[in-house]
Amino acid sequence: MLLCLIFGVVFSTNARNKRIENDLQMIKEKLGIVQENRDFNLSDEEIEEELERDALLERESNETGRINTTNELNEQIEKELEEYLELDDKDKDRNK
Numbered sequence: 001m002l003l004c005l006i007f008g009v010v011f012s013t014n015a016r017n018k019r020i021e022n023d024l025q026m027i028k029e030k031l032g033i034v035q036e037n038r039d040f041n042l043s044d045e046e047i048e049e050e051l052e053r054d055a056l057l058e059r060e061s062n063e064t065g066r067i068n069t070t071n072e073l074n075e076q077i078e079k080e081l082e083e084y085l086e087l088d089d090k091d092k093d094r095n096k
Helices: 002-031 044-063 070-095
Strands: none
Touching: 002 070
């Protein structure tokens, strides 16, 4: 009986993790985030170069008038998540 309970907990946790991973992948695709297959053992110089490059890109985007504040971006993400959750809830209701 205990073995069945442990199996059920492990199985449900695994299924939940897969669902969360799929949701994160969908969010990344909507936001245009591309995963790069790189090692994360970067030297200090490489990290500094990447940070400087990101800061330069941010400054350029601000200068061209495409200013997206963090709050606006967060609101957009929250709206997309709410829409996704509403669609997911509707799908669950249809399947019942």
